[in-house]
Amino acid sequence: MITRLSQLFVRTLREDPADAEVASHRWLVRAGYIRRVAPGVYSWLPLGLKVMQKVEGILREEMEAAGGQEVRFPALLPRDPYEATNRWTEYGENLFRLQDRRGNDMLLGPTHEEMFTLLVGDLYSSYKDLPLMLFQIQTKYRDEARPRAGLLRGREFVMKDAYSFDVDDAGLEASYQAIRDAYIRIFDRLGLEYVIVKATSGAMGGSASEEFQAVLSAGEDSFVRSPGGYAANVEAVTVTSPPAVDSDDVPDAVVVDTPGTPTISSLVDLLNTNHPRGDREWDAADTLKNVVLKVTEPDGSIWPLAIGLPGDREVDARRLAAALAPAEAAPFEETDFAAHPSLVKGYIGPGALGEKSPSKVRYLVDPRVVTGTEWVTGADQQDRHVMHLVAGRDFTPDGVIDVAEVREGDPAPDGSGPLSLERGMEVGHIFQLGRKYAEALGLKVLDRNGKLVTVTMGSYGIGVSRIVAAVAETTCDDKGLAWPVELAPYQVQVMVTGKGQEMFQAAEDLAGKLSDLGLDVLYDDRKASPGVKFTDAELLGMPVAVVIGRGLANGMVEIRNRRTGEKREVSVADAVAAVRELAGD
Ligand code: ATP
Ligand code: MG
Numbered sequence: 001m002i003t004r005l006s007q008l009f010v011r012t013l014r015e016d017p018a019d020a021e022v023a024s025h026r027w028l029v030r031a032g033y034i035r036r037v038a039p040g041v042y043s044w045l046p047l048g049l050k051v052m053q054k055v056e057g058i059l060r061e062e063m064e065a066a067g068g069q070e071v072r073f074p075a076l077l078p079r080d081p082y083e084a085t086n087r088w089t090e091y092g093e094n095l096f097r098l099q100d101r102r103g104n105d106m107l108l109g110p111t112h113e114e115m116f117t118l119l120v121g122d123l124y125s126s127y128k129d130l131p132l133m134l135f136q137i138q139t140k141y142r143d144e145a146r147p148r149a150g151l152l153r154g155r156e157f158v159m160k161d162a163y164s165f166d167v168d169d170a171g172l173e174a175s176y177q178a179i180r181d182a183y184i185r186i187f188d189r190l191g192l193e194y195v196i197v198k199a200t201s202g203a204m205g206g207s208a209s210e211e212f213q214a215v216l217s218a219g220e221d222s223f224v225r226s227p228g229g230y231a232a233n234v235e236a237v238t239v240t241s242p243p244a245v246d247s248d249d250v251p252d253a254v255v256v257d258t259p260g261t262p263t264i265s266s267l268v269d270l271l272n273t274n275h276p277r278g279d280r281e282w283d284a285a286d287t288l289k290n291v292v293l294k295v296t297e298p299d300g301s302i303w304p305l306a307i308g309l310p311g312d313r314e315v316d317a318r319r320l321a322a323a324l325a326p327a328e329a330a331p332f333e334e335t336d337f338a339a340h341p342s343l344v345k346g347y348i349g350p351g352a353l354g355e356k357s358p359s360k361v362r363y364l365v366d367p368r369v370v371t372g373t374e375w376v377t378g379a380d381q382q383d384r385h386v387m388h389l390v391a392g393r394d395f396t397p398d399g400v401i402d403v404a405e406v407r408e409g410d411p412a413p414d415g416s417g418p419l420s421l422e423r424g425m426e427v428g429h430i431f432q433l434g435r436k437y438a439e440a441l442g443l444k445v446l447d448r449n450g451k452l453v454t455v456t457m458g459s460y461g462i463g464v465s466r467i468v469a470a471v472a473e474t475t476c477d478d479k480g481l482a483w484p485v486e487l488a489p490y491q492v493q494v495m496v497t498g499k500g501q502e503m504f505q506a507a508e509d510l511a512g513k514l515s516d517l518g519l520d521v522l523y524d525d526r527k528a529s530p531g532v533k534f535t536d537a538e539l540l541g542m543p544v545a546v547v548i549g550r551g552l553a554n555g556m557v558e559i560r561n562r563r564t565g566e567k568r569e570v571s572v573a574d575a576v577a578a579v580r581e582l583a584g585d
Contacts, residue, residue, distance in 0.1 A: 002515045003490065005524040005536075009046050012536050022218040024473035025150030027481045031539045040147025040155030042465075047540065050489035051468050052158065056137050058189050058486070059160045059462060066182035068133040068162055073115050075139050079105035081114035085440045089298045090326040096141045108141035113437045113459055116163040120455070121443040127167040130445065130455070131175055135162035137464060149218060151469035152425060158464040165455050167447055172456045176432050179460045180210070183428050186462070187212055191484045192427065192470060197223045198232035199429060200322045208432040212462075213424030214470045221424045222318075224406060228416025233426075235322035237406045240413050245372030247390045259383045262346025264289055264311040267385060271376060275387065287311030288375035288389070290348040292332040292340075292361065295324060304340065305329065306353045308377075308397060309366035313404040320403040342380065349378035349386055350395035364401035365391070427467055433457045475563070481541025482562045490522035491583035493542040497530035497549035506572065507548045510557070513576050519583060538562070544583045546575060 010032035017036070020026035028034045033048030044052060060070065079097075082088040088095070088107070096108040109115070116134060124132070140159045147155050164175035180196075187194045192214045199211040211233055213223050222234040232238075256275065261267040264284050271282040289311040296302050307315055320329055337345055342352045342359045353363035369375075371392030379386040389395065408421045438444070438455040447453045468487075475482045485491055494511045496503045504525065511523045522542055524533050530549070537545050537560075547558040556569045559578045570578045 002511050002521045002523055005522060006526050008522070010540075012539055020150070022149045022152065022473060023476050024152070024218070024469040027476050027539070027541075028150060028469065028472055031481055031541065033481075034151065036150075038155075040144060040153065042151060042154065042156075047489045048468065051471075051483070051487050052464060054487045054489075055190065055464055055467050055471075056158075056160075058186060059137060059464065062182045062186045062189070063133075063135045063160070063162060065185075066133070066178050068135040070136060071119075071134050072136045072138055073109065073112050075109050075141060077107050077109050077115065079107060081118055081441065082107060085114055085437060086298075087114070092298060092326065092328075094142045094144065096143050109138075110140055110142045111159070111459075111461065112136070112138075112161055113163065113433065113457075114441060117437045117441045117443050117457065120165050121438075121441060124165075125445055127445050127447045127453075130165055130167050131171050132165040133162060133175060133179070134165075135160060135460075148220075149469070151465045152218070152473075153220070154465060157466065160462040160464055162460040164458040164460070165443075166457075167445060167453060167455065169456060172432055172434070172458055176208070176430060176458050179458070180430055183212055183430065183460070183462070187428070189486060190467060190471060191486065192467070192474065194427065195223065195225065195231050195422075195424065197424075198236045200233065200236045200325075207434055210430055211426045212428035212430075214427045214467075214474070215422060216425045216470060216473055217423050218473055219423045219425035221426055222406075222421055223424050224410075224412075224419040224421055226412035226414075226416040226419050228412065228414070230412040230414050230416045230419070234316065234406050234421070235318050237319075237419075238413050239367045239402050239404070239406075239410075241367040241370050241400070244370050244392070245374075247372040247374060247393055250374050250390050250393075251388050253386050253389045253394050255379045255381075255384055255386050257383060258385045261383070261385065267376070268311075282376075284312035285310045286376055288350070288365075288369065288377035289313075290350070290353065290363075290378060291315050292336075292343060292348060293320075293329040294332060294336055295327050295329050297327045304332070304336070304359075304361040306348065306361050306363045307365070307401055307403065308350065308353075308363065308369055309404045310368055313366070313407075315403050316405040319405075323401060323403050344378065344380050344382055347378040347380060347382060347384060349380050350389065350397065351386070352378075352380040354396070355398050363397045364399045365397040366404050367400050367402050368404075369397070425466065425470055426463070427470055428460075428462045430460045431458060433459050476541070479535075480539035483541050483543055484563075485543050485583050488520075488541070488543050490520040490542050492519055492544045492546060492579050493522045493524060493537050493540065494546045495524035495533045495537060495548070497533060497547055498552075500552075503548050503552055506552055506557075507546075510546060510548070510572070510575055514579055517576070517580060517584070519579070544579055546579060 013030045016026050017029045034042045137160045166172045195213050199209045225231045268282050291307045293305045295305050340359050353361050373391045375389045376387050409418045435454045443455045444452045496507045511521045514521050545560040557575050560567050
């Protein structure tokens with residue numbers, strides 16, 4: 001196929017869009033692939049749509065090869081199914097809710113577990129019908145708090161979502177593995193550098209889940225890796241509690257004056273001056289910091305939470321959000337302190353915390369705060385701390401919460417070495433949902449003994465529009481986009497950099513031959529200057545360019561490889577073979 005650039009619906013821009021934070025966003029807009037309609041909402045122009053359709057093609061092929069059958073649900077959905085699973089509420093502000101003219105509540109689907117569960121329940125009733133895998137490539141809506149980076153985090157975006165249905169756990173495990181393998185093939189074909197990491201399951205519920213993280217410095221996720229192969233989203237890292245410590249030799253707890261020490265560092269300085277230890281300096285890790293928060297449940301109820309953790313670590317906001325989801329935490333404010341007079345800001349200690357204490361503040365501690373560990377912590381009085389306070393001896397928390405920041409060099413929980421921290425963007429997510437949705441929506445089948453059993457499910461997403469941005473992000477340079485052959489809207493761009501009629505004729509001939517070979521050809525037939533044509537070709541990012549210019553008089557054309565920047569002169573006769581080598585399959 002040949003498309004003439006003079007006819008293509010595209011306008012390249014010389015200026016960056018004002019709201020572009022990341023390279024892919026900047027280039028996709030400037031090269032005329034997408035246009036912003038509203039925050040997190042984009043139109044797809046011909047070039048962008050071609051790339052997305054190529055991504056979809058790969059997904060479709062691999063999902064079908066893995067046994068999936070394609071269906072398509074509407075985006076506009078009734079409330080009832082989402083009420084049955086409680087997600088109408090739990091999805092919180094991320095859900096687009098609306099009403100029809102009769103006042104019926106509806107929503108724009110953020111993901112479709114409910115609808116698939118109901119559909120299979122409507123049509124299937126026997127174990128003989130299973131296993132089953134259905135998928136769709138469809139538009140999703142989420143009213144994201146911070147739509148950003150163009151297609152990377154949209155409020156309207158395209159997702160490939162798949163669902164597996166099995167009669168027992170072994171079946172679910174097999175379906176999960178089959179789709180995991182298909183995902184590996186998909187992301188390999190997409191040419192993305194990715195890491196499969198352990199994940200939390202968030203609002204989705206269910207048990208085992210893994211994410212495919214594209215390695216991307218512009219990404220919003222952090223994940224860790226160890227040399228021994230452990231990999232997890234920071235949200236999903238589990239810190240193993242060390243064994244309990246013997247505290248027989250620890251002196252009795254004692255309250256000491258620590259004037260003007262509301263922060264950990266001021267406290268550590270004062271300890272080193274007024275209470276020096278014989279063996280070493282005091283360190284922030286010797287102190288127990290207590291952070292108070294208020295937690296809001298999806299139904300609006302609020303409860304106070306204190307988190308005790310070693311003073312050298314902060315609470316990680318994402319780990320906290322993941323641990324509490326669907327509830328949300330916010331810092332204690334002055335009015336909250338006023339309502340809890342036993343909590344002395346800057347000097348809060350375990351003495352004033354716990355569900356059985358007068359404050360009734362639930363007190364959860366970091367897994368490192370095990371029985372027998374000794375701490376310096378707040379004495380619940382202004383300007384005073386308590387030393388030698390031993391967990392299990394002097395205080396007993398209500399439980400454990402694993403939300404402290406994960407640091408470069410922390411040990412991997414499976415003993416596979418020190419962790420390194422990296423940035424990524426989630427491009428795929430696979431879940432073993434189990435029976436949560438099937439139970440809530442009554443999806444049961446007769447098993448081989450004629451007994452009704454609840455079906456077990458998996459849910460598997462891939463961010464189609466996000467992948468377009470992720471690939472652009474990892475392949476672009478300071479001149480524009482640079483697509484891999486598999487995803488490029490056109491594999492080759494032919495251009496003329498002169499005025500002679502013979503040049504245009506040679507270009508037409510060459511474009512025709514390339515097209516006959518099955519290549520998609522973009523032919524820059526415009527009467528523009530060579531400078532404009534070169535700049536546009538680099539901006540648009542087709543993998544190969546053929547330049548027909550002055551060299552034609554000697555029977556030569558130039559072949560340019562967009563991704564390596566390599567240029568080479570070849571004879572007109574060899575041009576087709578040279579292009580095919582770079583852009584053929
Ligand atoms: P994130 O953590 O990035 O918000 P998520 O965990 O909420 O994503 P899932 O519910 O697992 O997302 O959705 C499946 C896939 O859909 C994700 O792996 C991601 O690739 C894509 N996706 C999710 N939210 C968006 C969005 N706002 N814009 C573009 N793609 C998205
Ligand atoms: Mg996810």
